[in-house]
Amino acid sequence: MNRLANQDELVFSIKDLQREGTKKLSKTVAEYYNEGSMDLLTLNDNTMAFDRVRLRPRVCVDVSEIDTSTKCFGAKVAMPLGFSPAAMHKLAHPEGELATSRAAAKAGCNMILSTWATTHISDVVKEGEGYGNAYGMQLSMVEDWQTNIDVVRNAEKAGCKALFLTVDCAVLGRRLNEYRNGFSLPKHLQFPNLPEGIDPHCSTVYDPRRAYDRSFTWEKVKRLVASTTMQVYLKGILTAEDAILAADCGAHGIVVSNHGGRQLDGAMSTLDALEEIVAAVKGRIQIHLDGGIRRGSDIFKAIALGADHCWVGRIPIWGLAYDGERGVTLGLNLLQEELTLTMALCGCSKLSDITPGHLARLRANGLFAKL
Ligand SMILES: Cc1cc2nc3c(=O)[nH]c(=O)nc-3n(C[C@H](O)[C@H](O)[C@H](O)COP(=O)(O)O)c2cc1C
Numbered sequence: 001m002n003r004l005a006n007q008d009e010l011v012f013s014i015k016d017l018q019r020e021g022t023k024k025l026s027k028t029v030a031e032y033y034n035e036g037s038m039d040l041l042t043l044n045d046n047t048m049a050f051d052r053v054r055l056r057p058r059v060c061v062d063v064s065e066i067d068t069s070t071k072c073f074g075a076k077v078a079m080p081l082g083f084s085p086a087a088m089h090k091l092a093h094p095e096g097e098l099a100t101s102r103a104a105a106k107a108g109c110n111m112i113l114s115t116w117a118t119t120h121i122s123d124v125v126k127e128g129e130g131y132g133n134a135y136g137m138q139l140s141m142v143e144d145w146q147t148n149i150d151v152v153r154n155a156e157k158a159g160c161k162a163l164f165l166t167v168d169c170a171v172l173g174r175r176l177n178e179y180r181n182g183f184s185l186p187k188h189l190q191f192p193n194l195p196e197g198i199d200p201h202c203s204t205v206y207d208p209r210r211a212y213d214r215s216f217t218w219e220k221v222k223r224l225v226a227s228t229t230m231q232v233y234l235k236g237i238l239t240a241e242d243a244i245l246a247a248d249c250g251a252h253g254i255v256v257s258n259h260g261g262r263q264l265d266g267a268m269s270t271l272d273a274l275e276e277i278v279a280a281v282k283g284r285i286q287i288h289l290d291g292g293i294r295r296g297s298d299i300f301k302a303i304a305l306g307a308d309h310c311w312v313g314r315i316p317i318w319g320l321a322y323d324g325e326r327g328v329t330l331g332l333n334l335l336q337e338e339l340t341l342t343m344a345l346c347g348c349s350k351l352s353d354i355t356p357g358h359l360a361r362l363r364a365n366g367l368f369a370k371l
């Protein structure tokens with residue numbers, strides 16, 4: 001029988017990792033991680049969109065050598081996949097973002113740290129030192145400009161190569177699970193990437209250093225791009241119009257993202273949004289995508305539709321919850337093995353062999369047809 005290199009008793013797929021990781025979490029934490037906003041339409045559509053696209057395998061191609069490697073932020077990475085910023089990894093495992101960082105570094109994957117991480121960016125970057133992968137910092141724009149700039153400077157000082165500026169979060173989405181469960185950061189945890197003196201456990205008192213900036217516009221994007229030496233990616237773009245504006249502002253790239261279905265419920269899935277964005281800005285700026293990736297074949301589909309790189313938010317969290325660093329590594333190994341297998345069976349020995357011709361889309365008549 002064909003066995004994965006990273007054999008595990010219980011986990012043979014990301015679905016298994018989600019189930020086994022979730023078992024180890026309290027209901028409140030599991031729902032915070034796994035659910036999204038309102039009726040979860042967008043959360044569910046992110047994964048279903050990948051199922052609406054099928055593969056058109058090409059045969060009799062020499063696939064004795066498969067190379068999934070590429071470059072991201074100038075670093076060589078093992079595959080076109082890294083870790084999206086996701087808040088509070090220490091709720092999943094006491095080692096939190098340090099364990100995630102080690103797994104990413106050893107596997108040759110890049111990692112983006114959330115503003116709302118439970119570990120400081122300099123410690124996260126240090127944990128991966130010597131492996132050659134790269135790190136980025138996510139910025140949630142708050143009303144106080146100096147706080148935003150402080151996050152940028154700390155990231156530069158820590159050695160980050162990219163800044164992910166989240167643009168789909170002028171206000172936080174309605175996550176009903178958090179209201180029902182009374183979710184908040186536990187007392188023993190902190191947000192060390194926020195300025196000192198902010199009480200992370202009290203979100204009801206107004207503080208411009210942690211209040212999302214609702215007046216954030218393209219003018220401020222330009223100011224921010226000009227303020228840093230890091231590559232700036234706008235995370236949370238879903239339309240061709242905004243992708244063009246992002247390019248006009250001097251962004252290095254965009255992340256086609258709907259925040260994993262946690263912001264605007266009813267927003268289109270990221271794979272569906274990708275096509276118009278590729279048509280508008282492919283070759284002008286980097287096009288990355290996250291949301292709903294659960295298999296190596298999903299990465300293949302995103303690349304075939306024109307994405308340059310993909311990211312996952314929940315998979316490392318499920319891995320962490322399941323078994324700390326080993327669980328995160330398990331998730332990465334599964335994705336890498338599945339991507340390699342998909343490439344082999346589609347007749348692609350390197351990423352640049354993957355084309356839209358390898359895909360078929362579900363049509364209104366219920367049949368799958370060539371794009
Ligand atoms: C628990 C959790 C926390 C998140 N925190 C942030 C965050 O702080 N900043 C941000 O820009 N996106 C955040 N995201 C969104 C992710 O960066 C990413 O867009 C999303 O998880 C991708 O979908 P996936 O989980 O299906 O891979 C978070 C997602 C999750 C699940």
Ligand SMILES: CCCCCCC(=O)C(=O)O
Nearest residue numbers: 086087116169203259262
């Ligand atoms: C007060 C902490 C808010 C953290 C929000 C992180 C996030 O973006 C998420 O999706 O959750």
